[in-house]
Amino acid sequence: MSERAILLANLGSPDAPDTPAVRRYLNQFLMDPYVIQLPWILRRLIVSLLVLPTRPKSSAAAYQSIWWPAGSPLIVLSEQLRDAVQAEVAMPVHLAMRYGNPAIESTLLEIATNPAIKEVVYLPLYPHYADSTIATSIDEAERVIEEHDLDLKLIIPAPFYQExxxxxxxxxxxxxxxxxxxxxxxxxxxxxxxxxxxxxxxxxxxxxxxxxxxxxxxxxxxxxxxxxxxxxxxxxxxxxxxxxxxxxxxxxxxxxxxxxxxxxxxxxxxxxxxxxxxxxxxxxxxxxxxxxxxxxxxxxxxxxxxxxxxxxxxxxxPCLNVHPAWVSTLAKWLRQA
CATH class of the missing domain: 3.40.50.1400 (Rossmann fold)
Incomplete structure (x- = not known):
């Protein structure tokens, strides 16, 4: 049995294209100190007073305009990517979202239930480094491992912007x-x-x-x-x-x-x-x-x-999504990590 698992991490999406779900999602996203880089009290005031009263409704309408019968395009396409990569590698491949579901925390806890898994190749699906994408994703994964005392080591490939x-x-x-x-x-x-x-x-x-x-x-x-x-x-x-x-x-x-x-x-x-x-x-x-x-x-x-x-x-x-060249490239990187 493999001692490694793969965890692909994307940004995330509301659970539904309605105002309550979008409000929950925006609250989690915008209260991340990596996203709005201000002290907590200022962040809380901005999000609660300036964003959440109005933006969830307009954002919900935007999500409704692109929502698929199977769900959020980002989630559906990310799941398809996970499945396509799984078909090319022997290690178990998991998917998590920095905000919303499936959460990084619940996914890492699931991985940790397999005692044979000691290492996780953790790839935030962003080509370019930014605090509000790669850094916050890695920080959350490390927080979960420390908080739950998981016997897992993260292996994190470098940003691939010019590979x-x-x-x-x-x-x-x-x-x-x-x-x-x-x-x-x-x-x-x-x-x-x-x-x-x-x-x-x-x-x-x-x-x-x-x-x-x-x-x-x-x-x-x-x-x-x-x-x-x-x-x-x-x-x-x-x-x-x-x-x-x-x-x-x-x-x-x-x-x-x-x-x-x-x-x-x-x-x-x-x-x-x-x-x-x-x-x-x-x-x-x-x-x-x-x-x-x-x-x-x-x-x-x-x-x-x-x-x-x-x-x-x-x-x-279109983005790379599940283009065969992207799937094979991703699978090769993950096997070599």
Whole structure:
């Protein structure tokens, strides 16, 4: 019997596309100190007074617009990925969500019921490092192991933002779309407040201190989300033979009044339409699984913004999901971890 198990961890989703379920989900998500990086009392005030009174209703409507008969797209696709990887590896493969269900805690407790399992290859399903994705996921897994005194050791692969096999999987997934006529390609990455970028810089003197900080080699890049998404973009563009004028990097999903990474995706969509672009492609490499941020924010709302500004069509290039190249790549990494 294997002494290792695999645990794939994704972000999570409400249990249902209704206001009470979304309220519970948003409360858990936004009260994470890795997400809103403020003292607990300020976080509690912001979430309770400014977010939870109104946002759950509008977010529930957004979830309803993309919900599948089988459930949340993110959950369903993540389950399909788990099953596809399981078919290629001998180790038992589990799935957990940082927020919502199945929870990291309950999943690790389930794994620990098998006394033969001593190590868990723990892979947060994010290509790029950020405190609000990878760090919080690892921290939660470590908390569970310590709190329950589990005899488990975590083996955590490094972020894979520029691994050649990951770039190749992205390319293979996007090729049928990029082979069609289009005017411009947008790489739309999940946004972060600039304070998250500077806060993760161990030197405190590199990230966002100069315009070309992401291009200048520095130890801070090991935990710099902005550098890593730029590296993904450059590697993909080279693989796909894209010129710099063929694409734009933008950031989506802003929340609150902090200064966020820019430019904003919706602003770029408006600008491109006004400049004469009629058909745009959008890919979202920060996500390996299609979710609210891709299916609703880009494919529905982003398209509306683009068309209202004079564009004609916006095509969302799907995330990796269960593309065979991605499944085989993931399985290979997990076997070698």
């Amino acid at each position: 050649p096999d990951y770039i190749d999987a992205l390319y293979q997934q996007s090729l049928p779309y990029l082979s069609q006529p289009y005017d411009h390609l947008i790489f739309s990455y999940h946004g972060l407040p600039e304070s998250h970028i500077t806060g993760s810089d161990p030197s405190g003197a590199h990230c966002l201190q100069r315009q070309d900080c992401c291009q200048q080699p520095h130890p801070a890049h090991a935990t710099c989300y902005r550098h890593q998404v730029m590296a993904t973009t450059q590697a993909f563009a080279k693989k796909a033979g894209l010129a710099q004028t063929d694409y734009t990097v933008a950031f989506q999903s802003r929340l609150g009044r902090q200064v966020w990474l820019g430019p904003n995706t919706e602003d770029i969509l408006t600008q491109l339409a006004k400049e004469g672009a009629r058909n745009v492609m959008v890919m979202c490499p920060a996500f390996v699984t299609d979710c609210l941020e891709t299916l609703e924010e880009i494919a529905i709302r982003g398209k509306e913004v683009f068309v209202e500004a004079g564009g004609e069509s916006l095509t969302l290039i």
